Amino acid sequence: MRLEYFQLIDRIDELDLVGRTIKAQAQVPETSTIFEGHFPGHPLMPGVLLIESMAQTSGWLIIGITGFARMPFLAAVKEAKLRTFVAPGQRLSLRASLLHDGSGYAITKAAVDVEGKTVAESEITFRVMAFPDPKFRTSMSEVAQRIGFPMEASTHG
């Protein structure tokens, strides 16, 4: 996880295009400039970044379902719950499932677990559209390779 670069997913563990679910993991860094301000003497993973981590996990699921042809953009976050503090160094287990595959939009339900306990959850809506620029898709495919996104599942699933 590189917070300053908005890289909130380290690895995709499982992408199930039939069940329309995904599992991923991320390690909260021990140090980050973000923790200097959030909060002095009491460093915490910001809740908005936990929500972003769920959005990114969901996003990879949607990219997989569309065969890497379309890009999801965050549109709405509902019923977001941040149940407990997440501290530097903790390992996050992320999961998401597709609730609805609409025309030009998708809705997921996502959650973050730490040591088997759910620490955050939300329902997330995305606008889903063609990649606005080929370079964008290329950069996303590079990220996909780095985090172990199964391109073959997306292509043939």
Add this chain to the structure above:
Amino acid sequence: MSSTFDTVANIIAETCDIPRDKIKPESHAINDLGIDSLDFLDIAFAIDKAFGIKLPLEQWTQEVNDGKATTEQYFVLDNLCASIDGLVAAKGA
């Protein structure tokens, strides 16, 4: 069994917090009821679920943007309900 319009009107009232009695068959979802595109996603989600269909929002938007259709054709509720009925009938065919 409630009509398509009643179901859609109830969805809009609940989703967008619009008084039910202000929602008429001749209402334009955008121009009269002030529903924006993000709120319409919530409505589309509820309609898709309620009727077991997939409203072709992308196709409609494209047609409007290309000047091949007007927003009235798709977003006046009478017309929206006719589209829903057509999709439901096509599903059962």
